[in-house]
Amino acid sequence: MSDQPAHAPYDALLLLSFGGPEGPDDVVPFLENVTRGRGIPRERLKEVGLHYFLFGGVSPINDQNRELLRVLREEFAAAGLDLPVYWGNRNWTPYLTDTLRQLVADGHRRVITLATSAYASYSGCRQYRENLADALATLEAEGLPVPRIDKLRHYFNHPGFVRPMADATLAALAELPEEVRAGAHLAFTTHSIPTAAADTSGPVEDHGDGGAYVAQHLDVARTIAEAVRAETGTDRPWRLVYQSRSGAPHIPWLEPDICDHLETLHGEGVPAVVMVPIGFVSDHMEVKYDLDTEATAKAAELGLPVARAATVGADPRFAAAVRELVLERAAAERGERPERCALGALGPSHDLCPVGCCPARSPRPAAAGADSPYA
């Protein structure tokens, strides 16, 4: 036995998330944090504010993260790993910068990050890295130690992420009335983003035609559809569709929208649909409002039976996957060649986002990538 722990060189895990309001008074300041400098129409902001108010001003994302923290700590403890887990958000308390101040005060200097976003894209990856760089710049300006921060590879195709979603799809199918179940289609949904952002997502060689963002989602959708076929013996038609579009109407975003898709399927005589939110790690407001409220109301209006598959959330298989990913990356950082699990056709994603990966409209420093000023 070596005297180094299996997670060396890392001394802390950072759960990095989006953040969300915890009550009605938080909603407007939260939305201001999210949209600062993003050019989102006022009308859209009012509309999204209403989604939060409908749920008492409370985003589901915070409780989901508290639960994930709990299972991650249990998972590490059960594996005999003494790796402290911290939680910081980009847009609401506990803020990332405050968390990093605490983390360095506790003596940690080498951090591995789990972002609650599984796929490549500016919004789902580089923006998290930009916020890490901003937080590190603040610590540096305050004369505090600046920890070295890495980010886990994209885990969209890790079995610990995909298998719970495949099981959730089967469970949602079972919720449909029996007489429509056999003919049900699968609608895999993810966050729409501007087509220009999709086309430049991932490493430069993946750019064009939806980029890594669309390719990664299609790969997951195909893997789940295949798992469902293997389990049920029925080959179901499926499609990747989008939700939660924002931005100005004249800017093209990924389509079709889930609501339009439900209408199309209904028009074609499809008897039922299972909505599978593969783009969301847990029950975010996009799931609770855009799918469970809006799309479900649309389906009811059409008379189309729908069911929504559960998100991965704090599934123990996901917690185990995070442990594996941390140990995998730790081994790679020590110069070893660890085994890297991945389902589907794309293979394991890169450890380090290369230069030019998911570029911003106006370039800003980003940590935890090949272009990090804090390597």
Ligand SMILES: CC1=C(CCC(=O)O)c2cc3nc(cc4[nH]c(cc5[nH]c(cc1n2)c(C)c5CCC(=O)O)c(CCC(=O)O)c4C)C(CCC(=O)O)=C3C
């Ligand atoms: C790809 C993607 C993910 C998935 C990856 C990931 O999880 O990170 C994601 C997650 C989330 N997005 C969230 C909330 C919001 N996103 C907004 C705006 C935007 N999102 C975008 C993309 C994404 N967003 C984009 C291209 C915009 C337009 C503005 C811009 O270019 O920046 C706005 C402003 C209002 C609006 O325009 O809708 C809000 C309030 C929450 C919290 C939800 C909760 O409270 O449970 C979560 C998890």
Ligand SMILES: [Fe+2]
């Ligand atoms: Fe968003």
